[in-house]
Amino acid sequence: MDNATWPTFLSDPRQILDLYDQPPALNRCDLFYVHIDERDTSITFGFETRELPARPRQKWKKKPFNSIRFFISFTGISRIRINGWESPGEKEVEISRHGEDELTVHVTSKASELSNASDLAFQAESASLTHSAAQLMAPGSGP
Structure with missing residues (x-):
């Protein structure tokens, strides 16, 4: 998957394109x-990024922020497969039709000193952005 699509x-x-010219x-x-x-x-899934939107929501502009959280809900799940799951870890996310x-x-995690390789895969009928919020994270924390 081209990650930008x-x-x-x-x-x-x-829901995301109104915020970003190029979503993270x-x-x-x-x-x-x-x-x-x-x-x-x-x-x-809940994602967090320090890639700030080109068009933040008006209510977000009232307070300082340096990261965005957004949640994607997949519904009508079938054929779920989980092979271990540990955190932290660099995750690779692929969505395809x-x-x-x-x-x-399909979400995969590479093995590291702290965790083993793992993956999560499933089929879904639909996906929607269910929530997004701006927040102020402490320096050196988060993504």
């Missing part, structure tokens, strides 16, 4: 949150 897989790409590549973001909800058959009605999502 991930917004095209969202049900409403404007998911592989350059910190995947800090993964929530698997078996009741709603959904998986939510599988047929006309499904997305394939």
Whole structure:
């Protein structure tokens, strides 16, 4: 996947394209949150980036900020496969179209001194940006 094209897989790409001319590549973001909800058959990823938007929301401009958090929720999950999962670790995120009605999502983590290699893969019916927020992070922390 061309990492810059991930917004095209969202049900409403404007949710991120209204903020960024060039959205941050998911592989350059910190995947800090993964929530698997078996009741709603959904998986939510939380990403954090220091790549600031060209057009921040008006309410964000009221306070200083140096990072953006955004959450992508995948619904209609099937064929989930998890092979270990540890944090911290550099994660590689790939989203692609599988047929006309499904997305394939694959997250891999390289082995490091602190963790083993791992991966998470699944099919999803849809993806949407569910929340985004600006925040002020301490120097030297985060992505």
